[in-house]
Amino acid sequence: MAKKGDWVQIHNIVLPPEERSSALPEDTKVNPLEMWVKGYLTEDAEIGEVAEVITRTGRHTKGTVVKVNPYFEHNFGFFVPEVLEIGDQVRKITFGGED
Amino acid sequence: MDNSYDAIMARKNEIIKNAVGMDFEKFEKPGIGFDYEAMMEATGYTIDEIRRVQSLFSIGNTPLIELKNLTALARKCAPEGKGARIFIKDEASNPSGSFKARRACTSVYQAKKLGYKGVVTATSGNYGAAVACCAAMAGLKCIVVQECYDSHGVGQPEIIEKARKCEALGAEVVQLTVGPELFSTVLQLLEETGYFNASLYTPFGIAGVETLGYEIAEQFRQKIGKDPDVVVCTNAGGGNLTGTARGLRKAGCNAKVIAASVNLSGLHMASDNQFNKKSFTTGHTGFGVPYSVNPDHSDVPRSAARPLRYMDRYVTVTQGSVFYITECLASLEGLEKGPAGNTSLAGAFCLAQDMDQDQCIVVQETEYTGAGKHLNPQLSFARQNGIDIHFGDPKDEIPGKNIILPAHPSLIRVTDLDLDHMRKSRIKRAVGSHKDELTDEDIKFLIEETNTDEKFVRDAVASL
Numbered sequence A: 001m002a003k004k005g006d007w008v009q010i011h012n013i014v015l016p017p018e019e020r021s022s023a024l025p026e027d028t029k030v031n032p033l034e035m036w037v038k039g040y041l042t043e044d045a046e047i048g049e050v051a052e053v054i055t056r057t058g059r060h061t062k063g064t065v066v067k068v069n070p071y072f073e074h075n076f077g078f079f080v081p082e083v084l085e086i087g088d089q090v091r092k093i094t095f096g097g098e099d
Numbered sequence B: 001m002d003n004s005y006d007a008i009m010a011r012k013n014e015i016i017k018n019a020v021g022m023d024f025e026k027f028e029k030p031g032i033g034f035d036y037e038a039m040m041e042a043t044g045y046t047i048d049e050i051r052r053v054q055s056l057f058s059i060g061n062t063p064l065i066e067l068k069n070l071t072a073l074a075r076k077c078a079p080e081g082k083g084a085r086i087f088i089k090d091e092a093s094n095p096s097g098s099f100k101a102r103r104a105c106t107s108v109y110q111a112k113k114l115g116y117k118g119v120v121t122a123t124s125g126n127y128g129a130a131v132a133c134c135a136a137m138a139g140l141k142c143i144v145v146q147e148c149y150d151s152h153g154v155g156q157p158e159i160i161e162k163a164r165k166c167e168a169l170g171a172e173v174v175q176l177t178v179g180p181e182l183f184s185t186v187l188q189l190l191e192e193t194g195y196f197n198a199s200l201y202t203p204f205g206i207a208g209v210e211t212l213g214y215e216i217a218e219q220f221r222q223k224i225g226k227d228p229d230v231v232v233c234t235n236a237g238g239g240n241l242t243g244t245a246r247g248l249r250k251a252g253c254n255a256k257v258i259a260a261s262v263n264l265s266g267l268h269m270a271s272d273n274q275f276n277k278k279s280f281t282t283g284h285t286g287f288g289v290p291y292s293v294n295p296d297h298s299d300v301p302r303s304a305a306r307p308l309r310y311m312d313r314y315v316t317v318t319q320g321s322v323f324y325i326t327e328c329l330a331s332l333e334g335l336e337k338g339p340a341g342n343t344s345l346a347g348a349f350c351l352a353q354d355m356d357q358d359q360c361i362v363v364q365e366t367e368y369t370g371a372g373k374h375l376n377p378q379l380s381f382a383r384q385n386g387i388d389i390h391f392g393d394p395k396d397e398i399p400g401k402n403i404i405l406p407a408h409p410s411l412i413r414v415t416d417l418d419l420d421h422m423r424k425s426r427i428k429r430a431v432g433s434h435k436d437e438l439t440d441e442d443i444k445f446l447i448e449e450t451n452t453d454e455k456f457v458r459d460a461v462a463s464l
C-alpha cells in the first residue's frame, strides 16, 4: 500500500500495438508504446492500481502504480579485463620503447 | 480534446508554432526551398550577443587541450614524418557536461524572454541534461521525454544515467519504450503545458553552437598562432557540426570540417530487439546518415541543423575503436570522458596519421562520464546482451554481433562514406515529385543544401 504523498513511478500504455505507426519494424509493432512517469500520489493506492500523481513540474497525470520510492540502480558494470589491457598496452607503446 | 495519435499529429503545425514562438512559414520559398540564412538571422542574436547570454549561464570558454601523448602514439603508428598535433576542446567542462549546454542555453533564454513558464525537450542524450541545467538556472520548469526502454523494460545504461541527471537538475522525465511515436507524446505535453519546445533543431539551438567553432579559431590564434587545419565533429542529428562550422566561418577560419560517426550499419533504430544491441546511443550512423540526407524530419518544420552544407568529408569509426580511444584518453592524458563524445577522437587519431607533423587537427568536444555512461558499464552491458567482445581487427566488427577492440592502436582506421552519394540522396529527397517544375532558385537552393555546384545539381536532377 502506497500512501498519499509517496513518491512513485506510474506506467501507461500510450499506444496499443494496433494504433502504432505503420512505419515500424515488425518486432517493435507487436508491442505497445509504453510510458513511465514519477510523481507524488494524490491519494492512497495499491501497487498495480491506477492512481493520480503530481509530477515535478506540477502536472496531474494518471497511471498504474509500479514502484514506490523508485531509485536508480545503474552503475559501472562488471569487471571488463580488456579495459586494463588497453591501458597497459598504450602506455607501453607510448612510454615504454616498443616500436 | 481528441488525443489519439492521428488527431495529435494533425494538430502538429499549430502546436509547434505556438511552442517555438517562430512562424517557419515565412521562410518558405515558392518552389522546394526556403531561406535558411533568413531563418538563422530571425533569432535576432549576433554571435557576440550569444556569447554574452552563454556567459550569464557560465557556458563556453572551455579549455583547448593539446593531447601530446596521444599525438606521440599516433606518430608511432604513422608513416615517417606524419602525425598532426591533436587537440581537444574540453566541452565536458560546460555546466551539464557537454557542448549541448551551448545549444540549450539559447533556447531556454528565448523561452524565458518570451514569457513561457517551462520547456519541453525530446532527447535521450546530453541535451536533456543541458536543457534541465539551463532551465534550473533560469527558474523555468522542464520536461524531458526519453526513448529509454525496450519492451522488456530494459534500459540503456547511458540513457538511464541521463534520466538521473535530468531529475537531479529538477526536471520531470517521461520515459518511453522504443519508437518514433515519441513525437506525439511531446506534442501532447506541449499542448497540455503551454511550454516552449526546446527542440534540438531550432535556429536558437544551432546559433548557440556557433560559439564553439568561433572559440576554436580564437584559441588557436592565441595559443598556436595560426588556424587549425582540420576540425572533426561527432555527427548525429547534425547540429554539432553545423553550428561549429558556422562559427569557424564567422571567425574567418577555413579549417576542413570532417564529420565522424560510429558505424551502426545493419541495425534498425526503431527496432525493439536491436535497441539494446548497440553500445552507442548517439554520434552514430543511425542518426547521422538519415539526418544528413533528410534534415527536415525532426520536430520543427525546417531544421537549422543542415550538416551537408558544411562537411568536407564524412568518416565512420567502429564501436570498438571508440571504446579503445576512450581508454587511451584516460590512460595517456589523464582525461576520463564519456565514450560517445570520443567518436571524433577515434577519427582524428587515424586522420592525424595522414597529415604532416606541423599540421593541427582538433577534436571539438568531450562529454562527461559517470555511472552507466562510461566504457566499462557500456562494454559490460554489451557482454550481458550477448555481444562478443574481443581484440582483433576493427574492420571485422559487425554492429549488434560483436565489438572488436583494436589489437594495436594502428588498427584504428576511418571508413569514408560516399559524400556525393549522400548529396544526390539529399537532392532526391528535396526534389520529391517536382522534378519537372524546378526553377533557377530551386537549383540555387540545392547547390547550397549540398555544398556543390550547378553542374553537380543539374546532373543529379537529370538522373532522377
Ligand SMILES: Cc1ncc(COP(=O)(O)O)c(C=O)c1O
Residues within 6 Å of the ligand: B098, B099, B100, B125, B126, B127, B234, B235, B236, B237, B238, B239, B240, B241, B282, B283, B305, B340, B341, B365, B366, B367
Ligand atoms: C556528446 C555528443 N556529441 C555529439 C553529438 C551529436 O550532435 P548532433 O546530434 O548535433 O550531430 C551529441 C548529440 O547527441 C552528443 O551528445
